[in-house]
Amino acid sequence: MRSGLSPSVEAGQSPAPLKKEVDSAEQERMRGEMPERYRTLLGHFRHESGHYYWDRLIRDTTYLDECRSLFGDDTLDY
Known part of the structure; x- marks a missing residue:
């Protein structure tokens, strides 16, 4: 089978x-x-940590516009 x-x-x-x-x-x-x-294992952890902290500290807060002005628009496909 x-x-x-x-x-x-x-x-x-x-x-x-x-x-x-x-x-x-x-x-x-x-x-x-x-x-x-930073395309390394450490770079991967750094990238994934950014997702975690963004979800915990930025998403759905008043900091969203400031974050986008500093790091770029996360809704655009890169």
Whole structure:
């Protein structure tokens, strides 16, 4: 019986997108293309921490306009 997973995953291999994400050469290529100096594990934690604090301290408060003027409009797709 098939599990619904791709054949490579059923064979014990990582899914292709995950392989790309952990490949050092691919990470460096993406870092160059996206001008993200902090595209590292620490940078990822910093980014996710920003989401947490934004939800706790900024969203639905009087600070929203000030935050957007300082950091940019979070409703626009970048």
